[in-house]
Amino acid sequence: MNTDFFAACAAAFRLIVEADAGLIAIVGLSLIVSVAAVLIATAIALPLGAVVALARFRGRHGAIVLLNALMGLPPVVVGLAVYLLLSRAGPLGEFGLLFTPGAMVIAQAILVVPIVAALARQTIADAWREYEEQLRSLGAPPRLAVWTLLWDTRFSLVTAVLAGFGRAAAEVGAVMIVGGNIDGVTRVMTTAIALETSKGDLPLALGLGLVLVVLVLAVNAAAYSLREAAHRRFG
């Protein structure tokens, strides 16, 4: 086991230093897919979280419970559902999206929406409790109040978006099923790791895993320092 781990570190080091073209392509695709998924999901989830936080409608509490529960949606289940939707034999088959990066973006966006929405809802609801009277006093109509809240809570919302990104970058179940792990087309870091593991090349798989972890750590570290700097500037 120890030799496996050192072999893995050596493999990871070699991968990064040699900047293997294949690895770069895989890392690039992983980032594009996950970032695109998170952006699309955020565009849907922020308004959704705001509505559930602020609007008064019947079934609101049910909606909150549902959003929180969907955070734990198993990626492989989402993958299977999207696969059945996008398959030629399925309702959206005519778009030919199965086994393309587009399908992976869709599947990951579905996974990320509940996370960003549930966290945004909590953030916005808390902020509304603090701001409500003052905003109403100043004459902010509900729709404008929402934008003001979203802007004021922007740093907490960024954290929520990052949580969504972490989920997308780390999952393998959904992208494996809807992407097919096609070499050069839909192979991302997580599916590459799964493949190398299944081939028994554990050091390489671990090496890729280390690269992935370092990547996600780097993204989070960058966002954290950004947030701290902004905090110091804006309070």
Place this chain on the structure above:
Amino acid sequence: MSRAGIGLALSLLATLAAMPVRAQAPFIVLASTTSTQDSGLFEYILPLFKARTGVEVRVVALGTGQALDVGRRGDADVVFVHDAAAELAFVAQGFGIERRQVMYNDFILVGPAADPARVRGSKDITAALKAIAANVAPFASRGDRSGTHAAERRLWQRAGIEIDRTKGTWYRETGQGMGPTLNIAAAMPAYALTDRGTWLGFKNRQELVVAVEGDQTLYNQYSVMLVNPERHPHVKQALGQAFIAWITGPDGQRAIADYKVGGQPLFFPNYAKPAG
């Protein structure tokens, strides 16, 4: 950043990601098996096909059962698997046409170097399986509707063992591909039936060694089929047929024969033009 700017960036990224990575080159989707992919064969022969025709072959590697299912749904253009019974059913049900035999390799039985069932070195798989069952020696099976799994079950049947009934704790179904199953067999350690190609490329052997090989019944035939365009009109018929013609033609067959791991060929091309 203005709201409009964010919106623009968003739609741009979405469009970018929705485009297939190499949108320019013509391509077909080939549904095949994990064992074939893990052997490294595709990485060797497909670039040759692309150089010849400019057509990219996108391989989705699954178990045989799932590969045929993908073909049934029309999500692939060509299917390339190794389970004759399932293939014939596929064609009979109208999902596939132009089935042609392409190549074969063999299955081997691998097992612990300690060899608890004392079968190592035998050329008789039927006797070996009987011995394993008799000694209740640990056995790892794929259990995933794959060609390998189907072949394994036929061998148990030939040995007169009703594996569904007699499986106790010694017969383990992993439900996974060849690689993961070998990982598990290596860890237990246990006997396992594997195709030679995967074995030659498998790096995590630990105590596993080849136990039984060379039996005629371990012969593993691979065939290619075009997904029926009458069932699925969007299937890329011309490109798919070009691939089938190439892989059964002299260039493709030679490429298969030339593919070696550790100096040994993994697969043996055997396309024979049907007489008449």
Place this chain on the structure above:
Amino acid sequence: MRDRTPALLPLVLDSATVAVAGVPILDRVSFTLEAGSRSVVLGANGAGKSVLLRLCHGLLAPTAGTMRWLGPHAGDPGRFQAMVFQRPIMLRRSVIANVAYGLKLAGIAKAERLARAHAALARVGLAHLAGRPARLLSGGEQQLAALARAWVLEPEVLFLDEPTASLDPAATRAVEAIVGAIHTSGTKIVMTTHNLGQARRVADEILFLDRGRLIERAGVDRFFAGPATTEARAFIEGELP
């Protein structure tokens, strides 16, 4: 200087009650507020001062009775009022952006609202902090900024809910001075406090609340010289909390 013709005032409360789970926080309060004077609502903690202010400002609705503006613009009450709370809620942006926020909501063009906001900040003595992130200001400075934010709207009525309760004496004096200036510029002041000294300094008239009921109303000098009710007397002498 504001236009002298009132748009909203007078404000009339008629037996207004605010009850929570059947318990009256405000109990059949009736009064009329006219323009001009600085009205201070005095009372112990829990007397209902904050609820009364929120009722008048329109943040709460009465569970019984009525609250009405009698002026010609009574249909658009929000436009002519502003409120400053005990804790200033500053948005996560610069001081000048905070002060201009209400104007932005009213649809005033950017150049004009920034000009007006700068003028308001200058009047409260915070011109040098215009570009600073508002949340980084001290409590006293934030409250002055909140006052500027309200003042820039040129409200007819300014409600203040214990605006100096969390501030030190120096900041308290600064706030009281600005409140005075706002009044001089033509705004009706309605303020709550439980601080007797402040009431004496700021008020023209006192409305004394006890357990949700308005039990005494008088000019400030007369009230402190000799309150008519026992509760008011006890409050001034420090027996009530």
